[in-house]
Each structure stands twice: as structure tokens, then as C-alpha cells.
Amino acid sequence: MRSPAQINETNDTLPIVILGGGFGGLFTALHLRDLHSGPIILIDQSWCFVFKPLLYELLSSEVKLELICPRYDQLLHKSGITFVLGTVATIDLDQKQFKLNGLEYPYRYLILALGSTTSYFGIPGAKEHALSFRTPYDAFALGQHLRNRLQMATQTKDSKERRAMLTVAIVGGGASGVEMAATLADLLPTWYIPLGGNPQEIRIVILQRGSEILKESKSDRLRETAQSELQQRTAPVEVFLESEVKAVYPGAIEFERNGQSWRLAAATVVWTAGNATHPVIDSLAIAPENRDKHNRLLVKPTLQLPEFPEVFAAGDCAIDPSNPQPATAQVAYQQGAAIAHNLKALIAGKSLTPATVNLRGTLIKLGLHESAVEIFDYYEIKGHLGQAIRLATYLELMPTPARNFVNRTRWFNEDILKQIAGV
16 A cells, blocks of 8 residues: 555656545546556545445444445555545645645545535534444444443333433434434344343434424335334334424433423434535535535536536535435445546546436335335335345445456346346
């Protein structure tokens, strides 16, 4: 692995630089490996790629850490792509350079795939007292926190205090909140019963500001399935709709519902409510008209910045206003492929093509070893078979091994689709 100082020593041509190693950034790099012979640099602040859709399985020990967190240097082994560990501080788009580890480096083309950060919407105490769930470290921290609370509950004689120890409040009723609630509602009883606890004392509550869960989903059927499955967990999940969180305290959360203020005693608050743009994206010298209301970068259909055609953006930090897409893994990896092909065209002086994204289906975890899968918004499969398809689908997406990653990855395996559709 070369250091940042070696980036430009081996080639007079300035490199293609990819900032961020999530789905958009990593897939761009791996597709460029086959399409471009010049220097390519992938920069991320972590040693490992994180397969975020399976963090729930990491929490529940349904999968192992090494499966969902492969190292970048292993993924990029013998690919010709340089991985650099570091945090980019600033980017000067006019000068076509960025600052990394206190030093400035130039680029020929730049891909912004920095993802997003957690947004707490300025709610008092949320950042300090709520637990996030974005990384393997978050998963381990949440697991340890919950096990500690369960153990404390077994030693607590006061029923009111014990109830608070066993209450989990999940802020946000989107896919992340629903998957978290369903997982914990099955998982916590399996941890609590061996300690001699009564699983009926466990309480899982979703606080959703809107009038329905899974608001981002276009499928009413999936929403109904999720609502039904939440009630059938080992510890049934309570859903409080139109509930606006006002403050988070150590051991409690305050919210407003139906015009009244409520205070829920909960030893655990998990935050899944929203995303904010990355600070580096916020600091870019981009005209206000080229950002949306969430401060994301507006891009052309080719995924280029309007003011800087040598800069592409993908994933959570960007949006094409003519064809907005959800911030999901299947979107980001398709955008990565599109950026790679457009970069090759740009370098060759050829016309670029709009990025096409095919949304093939929705997968949502609804408890231990259970999921709901909607394929092309037509077939719905749930339960253990749904989980098997969900895991098979995600494992097909996994960048392991790197040497045949791009060739192996596609949203649904054609053989599985044929079996399900009976064709």
C-alpha cells in the first residue's frame, strides 16, 4: 500500500480520486479497474468497507464480523487501485485539489461518495444520550449496552425501575427503525431469559414523527406486512405515530403526541431518525441553486456537478432532480458503475450517457431469521424464506472476493428469480 505522498510519483498523469469507500465509491473503483489504466486512488477514513444492510445480523450474531467488514486492502489486492487511509479536510474545486492529513494533493477527476452523517435536528440531549447505528462499532456498543441493562434489570427489585431498564425507544419509523425494532423484539428475550428474566417485561417502542411507518416505501402491502409482523414478535412492538421527540435525557425521552407532552422512561434510546450531509460536502463552494433543501449536491443525469464537469457525485450526498432515487445500496452501486463508464467516455472524448438505476425490489428484516421481500413490487415473500432470499441477495452483492466482485454482483440472481416466478 502506498502512502499519500506516493500518489503521483509513479505516473505523470494526475489520478482519478474517489473520496469515500461506501457502495458508490467502492463500486466506482472496482468498475474503473477494468475500464481505466491510469492511477486510481480510493480514500476512506476506515480500514474496512461496511456492508450496512447486514449490521442487524451483526448485532444478533446471525453473521460474523469478517463477512460484512472486509478490509479495503484485501478487496483491492492486485487491482492496481491505491487505497489511502485518511480523512479529507477540505476540497478546492476551482484549483482541483484536496487537503488530506495536512497536505494538499491534486486530482484529474474527482468522485464524491462520502455518504451522510447522523442528523439530530438540534434536539436537546439526542446526540449525547441516544445511540446511533451506522458502524460495526455502533452495533457492538449497542449490544453491550443492552446486555448491561438486562443484567441490571435482573438485580432491580423496584418494578418501575426494572420496566425502564427493559424499555427501548427507537426514534424513527423508516426502514432502519423498523428493522431495528423487529430485531430487538426477538433478540432481547433470547438474552434475558437465560438470566432468569421475564421476557414479557421487555418493551420496544417506535416513535415516528409522521403518520405512517416506512413512509419512503411506495408499497402499501409492505407497510401492512411490517405493521403486522411488528405485533407478532416475541416482544410485540408498540408504534407511536405523529410523535415528535422534544428531548432525550439519561434514562428517558420526551415527546409530543396529539397535542400533549409525554415522558417515556427508557434506559435505551436508539436514533434512526435522519441523515445530514457530510461536513466536507457542506463546505464545498457550490452555488446555492445547485443544492437541494437538504443541502445535497444536485447533479446532472450523468452524475456530474453542473459547475464542475470533472467532478462526479453518488450516493447519499447527491441527487439528480430529474430522476431522484432513494439512498440505498442498490442505487449507489449502480451509480458507481455509471460513473466509471462515464469517466471512460470523458477521458476518450466521447459523449456521456445518463445514469440508469433499476430498482428491482425491497428487502426488510422483520425479526430474527425473518424478512419481507418484495420483488419488482409484484411478488411478496416473507418469513424464513424471505430472510433466505434477503441474505442470498446481499451476499451476492458482497465485494468478496475482490477479483470477481464486479462480475458476480447483480441485484437478484436470475436463477432465484426464475424459481420464484415459475418461469
